[in-house]
Amino acid sequence: MTTATQALPAPAPGSAAERLEGFTHRYADAGGVRLHYVIGGQGPAVLLLHGWPFTWIQWRALMRPLAGRGFTVIAPDLRGSGDSDKPTGPYTKRDEAEDLHHLVRHLALTDVSVVGADIGTMVAHAYALAYPDEVRRLVLTEALLPGYGLEARMNPATGGFWHFGFHAQAELAAMLTAGKEEEYLGGYWAMMSTGGLTDEDRAQLLRAYCAPGGMRGGFEHYATLAEDGRAARAAGRLAMPVLVLSGEHGLPQQGLLDGARQAAADVRADIVPAAGHAIAADNPSWLAERLARFLLSDGTA
Numbered sequence: 001m002t003t004a005t006q007a008l009p010a011p012a013p014g015s016a017a018e019r020l021e022g023f024t025h026r027y028a029d030a031g032g033v034r035l036h037y038v039i040g041g042q043g044p045a046v047l048l049l050h051g052w053p054f055t056w057i058q059w060r061a062l063m064r065p066l067a068g069r070g071f072t073v074i075a076p077d078l079r080g081s082g083d084s085d086k087p088t089g090p091y092t093k094r095d096e097a098e099d100l101h102h103l104v105r106h107l108a109l110t111d112v113s114v115v116g117a118d119i120g121t122m123v124a125h126a127y128a129l130a131y132p133d134e135v136r137r138l139v140l141t142e143a144l145l146p147g148y149g150l151e152a153r154m155n156p157a158t159g160g161f162w163h164f165g166f167h168a169q170a171e172l173a174a175m176l177t178a179g180k181e182e183e184y185l186g187g188y189w190a191m192m193s194t195g196g197l198t199d200e201d202r203a204q205l206l207r208a209y210c211a212p213g214g215m216r217g218g219f220e221h222y223a224t225l226a227e228d229g230r231a232a233r234a235a236g237r238l239a240m241p242v243l244v245l246s247g248e249h250g251l252p253q254q255g256l257l258d259g260a261r262q263a264a265a266d267v268r269a270d271i272v273p274a275a276g277h278a279i280a281a282d283n284p285s286w287l288a289e290r291l292a293r294f295l296l297s298d299g300t301a
Helices: 056-067 093-106 119-130 163-168 170-177 181-192 199-210 214-220 225-235 254-263 284-295
Strands: 023-030 033-041 045-049 072-076 112-117 135-141 242-247 267-272
Touching (some): 023 056, 023 093, 045 056, 045 093, 045 119, 056 072, 056 199, 056 284, 072 093, 093 119, 093 225, 112 119, 119 135, 119 225, 135 254, 135 284, 163 214, 181 199, 199 214, 242 254, 242 284, 254 267, 267 284
Parallel strands (some): 045 072, 045 112, 112 135, 135 242
Antiparallel strands (some): 023 033
């Protein structure tokens, strides 16, 4: 693979990526938004999109095993997160999809496979809708899709998750959690992993979310979910092969699977054993093998 990028110094000296052999930190101008990403390996390109409250670090344990199976692995920080720019919001999943399109063009790639987790799953879906000829395979994990089941789970009055409404008020939520980032985020990290998230992972994540704009940028991903759902419904169904994955101890899979079957024509599913919400940290070896099997198959369900 040839890329039109220039390696830059790691944004965090001593960070996990510096000890991730074969991977480097780089930056791309994605239509006016500077995206930070980590890249390594050779072969077909796989784009890994993190969720909240994570950065590219969510994929750290998976990246070398996946590259070892013959892939170029690219893990960006979404806009608003990590060491990428944190523009004033709100920004839609379509906006974030456009960032990825610019990144892929910056890398001189013609197509990629995309793996999303949590918020990253929603962005991955939007990207595949916007650029179906650019996305070869799509992997959706540990989320619900806007327009295809998420809305019913955003209402706490009917048993939905309370945090969607709180996070959607990005400026207010950032103000109320200022100085309490570790207390607020630590509980999520503890719930989301069966033990794969390391102390170093949490330290790097906390560094990112304590940085100026870090909490607000993360909350901005929630501010447009209703609009994202309407846009997804209007854009139609996907034709590329789709794999739905859920952790054995993560979110119940049925909601995402039902939504994916409405949103795409070719859907298959699997469960990541012994994993929570953070499937890449909890069982990276199994996940690398399963992804390779799906991404390199002939597409027959």
